[in-house]
Amino acid sequence: MNDAVHMTNLQSRDERTLPAVSARGLVKRFGELRAVDGIDLDVPRGMIFAILGPNGAGKTTLMRMLATLLTPDDGSASVMGHDVIAAPHDVRASIAMTGQFASLDEDLTGRENLLLLARLWGFRGRSAKDRADNLLAAFELSDAAGRQVKTYSGGMRRRLDIAASLIVTPGVLFLDEPTTGLDPNARQSVWRMIRALADSGVTILLTTQYLDEADQLAARIAVIDKGRKIAEGTSRELKAATGSGFLHVALADPARLAEAEAILACHLTGTIQRSPEGAQLSVMAGSTDAASQAIAALIAARIELADFSMGSPSLEEVFFALTGGSGRLGKREKGD
Amino acid sequence: MTDLSSAALSARLEMVAPPKAPSAFSNALVFGWRAILKFKHVPEQLFDLVMTPIMFTLLFTFVFGGALAGSTSAYLQFFLPGILVQTVVFNAVYSGMGLSTDLGKGLFDRFRSLPIWSLAPFAGLMVGDVLRHLIAGAIILTIGLTLGYRPEAGIPGVIAAFALLLAVGFGMGWIFIVLGLLIRTPTTVMTAGFTFLFPLVFASNIMVEPQTMPGWLRAFVDVNPVSLMTSAIRGLMAGQASLNDVLMALLAPALLTLLLAPVTLWLYRRSDR
The missing domain is CATH 3.40.50.300 (P-loop containing nucleotide triphosphate hydrolases)
Incomplete structure (x- = not known):
């Protein structure tokens, strides 16, 4: 191309x-x-x-x-x-x-x-x-x-x-x-x-x-x-082809992941990707406004965030988006 | 681990153009050199190779010899040429195992991606085989001579017998090269090889004359290529072999080579493993 x-x-x-x-x-x-x-x-x-x-x-x-x-x-x-x-x-x-x-x-x-x-x-x-x-x-x-x-x-x-x-x-x-x-x-x-x-x-x-x-x-x-x-x-x-404006959130309590995923899904339309380790979610956010509202909703639900950021997608997210989630790339072990 | 700095590496890497392309023969010699290096680095392989025939020689001569031939010395005289054939035939399994090991490790991928004569690696296997046969044969002959075996035809007979042994080993070698190309695990090559070889070696005239065997078995023993090879080797060492004996012994190795060398090449080039 x-x-x-x-x-x-x-x-x-x-x-x-x-x-x-x-x-x-x-x-x-x-x-x-x-x-x-x-x-x-x-x-x-x-x-x-x-x-x-x-x-x-x-x-x-x-x-x-x-x-x-x-x-x-x-x-x-x-x-x-x-x-x-x-x-x-x-x-x-x-x-x-x-x-x-x-x-x-x-x-x-x-x-x-x-x-x-x-x-x-x-x-x-x-x-x-x-x-x-x-x-x-x-x-x-x-x-x-x-x-x-x-x-x-x-x-x-x-x-x-x-x-x-x-x-x-x-x-x-x-x-x-x-x-x-x-x-x-x-x-x-x-x-x-x-x-x-x-x-x-x-x-x-x-x-x-x-x-x-x-x-x-x-x-x-x-x-x-x-x-x-x-x-x-x-x-x-x-x-760039996958789109910028990825919202990444890391939860303090991984047990509430499903709940957080549901809230994000209400506010943002992109496919929500769960990190293999489990405590992180990434989703395409059309605008910073939409992302802010999603974060606000998480806070309102008293889901404590260890970290959140907006940024361009990692190549892993690109791959995930390209394959529609069918492929899983090799993940190096922790500390590797 | 030392840290390899890319600047240092770049500085040391020169652009190297290929030298004049070597001949097919020179490629084959290089693989022969590899086979010799293997003997230097893995001397244990000789131990495996020689221990079985030595044990067979001692066991059959001293335990069964008297009962089978009247005296241990008479039996040794009969048995020694046969054990040479058995050794060479069993030895052939090892090159198939070696080949299977190389293929499993991806070493042949490198060889196949080189601009060399494509059969050269097999020529190297053959060199290894010849060396193995010669070394094992010499050790067994020495033990036989020490125990009292005497080849009636003297040195020329022994030389002729060894030459025929090498031809036999060369022919049998193809079977295991083909198995090595087909089977990924070396131990499976060994199991498959010995399963095939055991009946061939035991239902032959290596250990005993077939007179006392039932008729159907004798019929097999008489046409068993291993028997034909053994008769010829025995004859050559005793100075009684006819040209016909030698030709009959060479029949199977020649057929195997004609049949399996092209199969080997096809399997190797097919390259869809």
Whole structure:
């Protein structure tokens, strides 16, 4: 929906204006299930692009088709100008993929994993060793280079996994849920790494079920649900499309949530969203007047508010509004 | 965990262009190197591999040998070539398990997203198999020699027998590669493999000559590929094998390769797992 806007920001040279990834009407069926059900996608070069959606939305299937690991049942796609069906080998030569589960040999050391891949790419002898050692140093894994990967922490594995994708600088780096299962420190570290890679010119297409991840990292976000793209744009555009003027109220006593919900429903027309933790309600308020009246009604009913605010919706609320409440995004645990 | 600063990382990340594309053969060698590294890092796998045949050799020779063949030494002379076949056949299960493990961990996704010869990872599995067969075979032969086994055909006979063993192992290997591609859990591959192999190995002439078996079983034992392989290996080590024996032993491995190599490629490329 905003193709024209981002295209103008790019350099005008032909190869720079071609999108890094382009897909039209991609379909993948698994038996009766249409895991990906007609998705169009254009990922401009040099950008971090996020595919956001709940578990089972079809994110991984979409990415695996683009990385030539799955054959589409219908539609077409090209990556760095190469058709994924007609020229899969050329696509593979210009991408790297880091899957959801670490794509590493746990029995080998970190250095041996990188050496293995460097040699498969065609680096020989000294140059393969240099390539492995440079990447180990860049990802601060030199100290652990001689240890078997099975002894690595989750964060170290992820770093090695990403390093393994950079033996040859890829045109597009596919990251499937890069921070799932990582602790907050490791997640921050992976985020910084992804930003640094994007700064060095690599196009990054990542999937995530975390809104904060998409919000923090991606220049553009495609929201996917049940195999279809339901929205696309920058995080700001997505929020604006849902409408500003969201009223958030937090109750001092969660037991009165249902009562508060009923009162809000009397004064405001939007769908009322309950936070997963329970004590918060969010609802679209057409105007500040309407919001004030709703608050006044809550106070009149002696429902004590711990907090209330007016603001733009969070991406979670955007997603909720877009899917009509059908999808539930991943929620990180408290303190995560 | 150390804090990775993005500025430091950016500074260290150079843009690296791919070198000249390597040949299919060189890809296969790299996977062979991986198989060798596995031996270095997981030496336990050899223990699993060798303990069963050693126990079988000792048990059958000393417990049943006298009763079966009149004397333990006569039985060892009969049994040792057979246990080599059994070892190689059972060994083949391990590469299927390894494959299933790799697939479950997403490692093959990375291999498949690389611009390499698509069969190269399987060539690596084969290298691992050959090494396993050679190591296990050598250990068992050494034990046999220590216990008094003497191959009548001497060193050339042993070399010929080992060459045939490797061909047998190569052929049988395809069964478990296909199982490894089809089954996600390594232990299920092992269970399925042994369920299939046990009747094949025991209803053969590895442990006893089939004369005393009932007719229907003898009919099976006589055409059981494992029996044909055992007869040929026995013959080669004793210097009595005919060309026909060797060809009959190679029949099953050749058929398996012709049939299952394309199936392997199809399953691997089908890529709809």
